Amino acid sequence: MANLSTAPHIRGGLLTSTIMRDVTIALLPALVMGVFVFGLRALLVIVLCAVTSVLTEYLYRRLMKLPQTVSDGSALVTGLILAMNLPATVPFWIPVMGSVFAILVVKQLFGGLGQNIMNPALAARCFLLISFPALVGAGMPAVGNLFREGAWQFVSGLTVDAVTGATPLQMLKDGQTVDLLQAFLGLHSGCIGETSTLAILVGGVYMLCRGVISPRIPCIYLASTIGFIALFCAVTDRALTANFLVGQLVTGGLMAGAVFMATDYTTSPITAWGQVIYCVLIGLLTALFRVFGSAAEGVSYAIIIGNTLVPLIEKVTIPRAFGKRGGAK
Amino acid sequence: MKMRTFKHGIHPNDGKALTADAAIQPFFPKGEAVYPLSQHIGAPSKPVVAVGDTVTVGQMLAQPDGFISAAVCSAVSGKVKAIERRRTVNGKEVKSIVVDNDGLFTPCEGYDTPRDYTTLSPGEILDIVRDAGIVGQGGAGFPTHVKLTMKEGVQPEYILVNAAECEPYLTSDYRLMLERPEQVLEGLQVLLHMFPAARAVIGIEANKPRAISLLTEKTADTPRISVQALDTKYPQGGERMLIRAITGREIHATKLPISAGCVVLNLSTVVSIGQAVCHRIPQISTVVSITGDAVANPCNLEVPVGSSQREVLDFAGGLKAEAEKIISGGPLMGISMISLDVPILKTSGAILAMQRDEVAMWEPTACIRCGRCVRACPEFLLPPMLSQAADSGDWESFEKLYGIECMECGSCTFVCPAKRRLTQSFRTAKATLNDKRRAALNKG
Numbered sequence: 196m197a198n199l200s201t202a203p204h205i206r207g208g209l210l211t212s213t214i215m216r217d218v219t220i221a222l223l224p225a226l227v228m229g230v231f232v233f234g235l236r237a238l239l240v241i242v243l244c245a246v247t248s249v250l251t252e253y254l255y256r257r258l259m260k261l262p263q264t265v266s267d268g269s270a271l272v273t274g275l276i277l278a279m280n281l282p283a284t285v286p287f288w289i290p291v292m293g294s295v296f297a298i299l300v301v302k303q304l305f306g307g308l309g310q311n312i313m314n315p316a317l318a319a320r321c322f323l324l325i326s327f328p329a330l331v332g333a334g335m336p337a338v339g340n341l342f343r344e345g346a347w348q349f350v351s352g353l354t355v356d357a358v359t360g361a362t363p364l365q366m367l368k369d370g371q372t373v374d375l376l377q378a379f380l381g382l383h384s385g386c387i388g389e390t391s392t393l394a395i396l397v398g399g400v401y402m403l404c405r406g407v408i409s410p411r412i413p414c415i416y417l418a419s420t421i422g423f424i425a426l427f428c429a430v431t432d433r434a435l436t437a438n439f440l441v442g443q444l445v446t447g448g449l450m451a452g453a454v455f456m457a458t459d460y461t462t463s464p465i466t467a468w469g470q471v472i473y474c475v476l477i478g479l480l481t482a483l484f485r486v487f488g489s490a491a492e493g494v495s496y497a498i499i500i501g502n503t504l505v506p507l508i509e510k511v512t513i514p515r516a517f518g519k520r521g522g523a524k
Numbered sequence: 525m526k527m528r529t530f531k532h533g534i535h536p537n538d539g540k541a542l543t544a545d546a547a548i549q550p551f552f553p554k555g556e557a558v559y560p561l562s563q564h565i566g567a568p569s570k571p572v573v574a575v576g577d578t579v580t581v582g583q584m585l586a587q588p589d590g591f592i593s594a595a596v597c598s599a600v601s602g603k604v605k606a607i608e609r610r611r612t613v614n615g616k617e618v619k620s621i622v623v624d625n626d627g628l629f630t631p632c633e634g635y636d637t638p639r640d641y642t643t644l645s646p647g648e649i650l651d652i653v654r655d656a657g658i659v660g661q662g663g664a665g666f667p668t669h670v671k672l673t674m675k676e677g678v679q680p681e682y683i684l685v686n687a688a689e690c691e692p693y694l695t696s697d698y699r700l701m702l703e704r705p706e707q708v709l710e711g712l713q714v715l716l717h718m719f720p721a722a723r724a725v726i727g728i729e730a731n732k733p734r735a736i737s738l739l740t741e742k743t744a745d746t747p748r749i750s751v752q753a754l755d756t757k758y759p760q761g762g763e764r765m766l767i768r769a770i771t772g773r774e775i776h777a778t779k780l781p782i783s784a785g786c787v788v789l790n791l792s793t794v795v796s797i798g799q800a801v802c803h804r805i806p807q808i809s810t811v812v813s814i815t816g817d818a819v820a821n822p823c824n825l826e827v828p829v830g831s832s833q834r835e836v837l838d839f840a841g842g843l844k845a846e847a848e849k850i851i852s853g854g855p856l857m858g859i860s861m862i863s864l865d866v867p868i869l870k871t872s873g874a875i876l877a878m879q880r881d882e883v884a885m886w887e888p889t890a891c892i893r894c895g896r897c898v899r900a901c902p903e904f905l906l907p908p909m910l911s912q913a914a915d916s917g918d919w920e921s922f923e924k925l926y927g928i929e930c931m932e933c934g935s936c937t938f939v940c941p942a943k944r945r946l947t948q949s950f951r952t953a954k955a956t957l958n959d960k961r962r963a964a965l966n967k968g
Contacts, residue, residue, distance in 0.1 A: 203934025205855040465895040516926035518776030
C-alpha cells in the first residue's frame, strides 16, 4: 500500500546539517590562519571549544531524554565561533567553561536549536569577557612565533607564555596608525579567528556562493558601522583619517562579526526590512562602543543586544501579503 | 523575448523529461465509467438520468444545481448501472453516476459536428460552456461559465491563458500546445468573440521553448493573441502570480482576477471551450501524464473522464517497481491516493507514481529560522511565525499574519532544510478557522 500524506510530496535536498557543514567549512580559513599566526596553542583552544560544545549538547540531550541533535552540526559551529572569539593565550579551562555556558545555558535551556534569544557563542564570549576580563579581554597574543622565531617557537607556544601586545584596534583608538595590509592579512595580535580579514572574506564568499547567507546583513552592518563611526568622529572633532576608518574595518572583530555572527539565522530577523533595521542598529551600537566606550572593541555586545531586539523588530516589519501593497486593500 | 515572472517562488527539479516527448495517445476504457457529481467547486450536480437509462457519448448525465455548479456528461455509451456513493480521488465517498460501458462509444446526436461561433451571442456561448460541464483544469475545478459571466458593464482587458504548467512532471498542456495548437487558438477566438475589448496572452514557462516558438509562429497574424515567455519558477501558474507576471498587477487573495481586468483560464480549459462551442464536444476527456520513476512506460494519454485510474495505469504498462506514493496530479499540489480504483476526473492532469516518498524520508527537526521559506513564499507570508501560531492554536495571530491567504502551494515546505511540514499545518489551521467562522455565522 502506498503512503498517504497531504501535498507537497517532494522536498528540496538541503538539510540543516548541510548548512552547518558549509558554515564549518567557511570558518576553516579564519581558524587555520589563527593557528598559523598564533601557534599550536590556538589549535588546542579550537579543539577544546569544539569538543566541549558537542559533548555538552550530547550529554544534555541524553540526560534530558530528548532527541539527539548533535549530528545537525550546530553545536560544532557554536564551538568554532566561540574559539574564533578567544585569544590563544587563555587558560584551557576558559574554552571549556565558555562552551558549556554557550550550549547549556544559552542554547539548550532556551529550548535548543532555533530557540535561543542570543547567539550562543557570542553570549558565552561576553560572559567570559565580563567574568574574566584579564584573561579574555586583555593581553592578546602577539603575532608571529612562526615568522619571527621559527618552527620551534611555533610548537613550543603550547607551553611558554606567549608575548602579548596591543591590538591594532586599540592602537587606532589611541590615535596611532596601523599597517592596513598587515591587518588585512591578519598578522597582528587579537583573537584566534578574527585577525585575518582576508581569511574571513574567503569564508564569507564561500557561504554566499553556497547560498548560506545573503550579502544583505554583512554589507549593511559594515556600512552602518563605518558610517556611524565617521559621523561620531565628525561631531566630536576627532581626527578622521582614511587609515582610521579602513582600520576599523579590517581590525578587531567587525568582519568576523559581520560575516559569521550577525548572519546567525536564529538570532537575526527573518523579514527583509527587519534585517535592514537590525543591521543599522547593531552598526550604530558598534560605533557607539568603539568611539565612546572604554574598550576598543564593541562588536560582540552590539550583536547580542541586537539579538534580544529581534522579536520586536520582526513584529513591526511583517510584510504585507501579496496584493496588499501600495495601499490597495 | 523578455522573460516575466513574479517575486519569490522555487525551482524544483521539473521531471518533465519522462513524458515531454511522448505524443498524446488515445485511451478507451473497457470497464465501467464512474462520474462523481462533485468534480468541481460549488454545489454537486443534479442527475438527469435514471438507473437503467441508455446513454451515449456526450450526453448530459447531470445538470448544474444552482449557479456555481457544473454539468457532467458521459464519455462512454451504455446503461446507467447505479447512482450511488463511490470513492473518489481524495478518498471521500461522493454520490456518483455509474455507467456500464458497452465499449461501442456511440456518440449522441450532433456530437462532433461543426458550429459557427461568430453567429453566437455571449449569452449563448455561456450556455454552451455550462451545459458542456467545463470546469477549470488547473486543479481547482471552478465552473468556467461562472468565471466567464461578467457583471453588468464589466469587460475584461486580458484573457490570460495559463500554460505555465509549473508543476513538476506534468506535460499534458505542453503536448496539447505542440500537437493541437489550432484547438488552443480556436478556443481563444471564441473567447475574444465573447469579449471584444480583450486581448489574449498565452503565458508559457521558458522550459518549453518549442511550445513558445510554435505558438508565437501560429499567432503571428492574430494581433489580439500574443505569447509571453515566463521564468521557469513554481508557482508561476498560480492565478494571481500569472497576473502579476504578465500584467504587473498585484491582487489580493480575496480579490477575483477581474478586479485586475483579467480572466485567467488554464490552457486545457481553453481547448475545452473551443471543442464545446465549435464542435459540440463537451468536456468528457482530459489529457493525463502517466509518469514518475515507478511507471513502466511513462506516457501522455487522452483519457475519457470516468475511466478507472487503475485501468489507465495498466494501459501504460503498470508499475515497474513498487511505488511508495501514488499521486493524482503533480508532486507539489497533487493528492496522494489511497487506492487506484477511483475515476479520472475532469481536473485530473497526471497519475504520478514515485518509488521514493520524500515526505517519509525525513523527520521534521527544529526550525533554525533560516528564512528560506520567507524568500520562497509567493504570498509574502512568514511561514515560521505562521506555523508557530498554527501549532499552538493561536488563531488570532494566524489571521493577523495573513495565514488565511496561504494558497498551499507548498513552496515553503519544499525549501525547508528542517523538513518541517509547514503547508500541512497551515492547511489544517485554515480549515479549522473556516469551520469556526462558519459556526459563528450559523450561531449569529
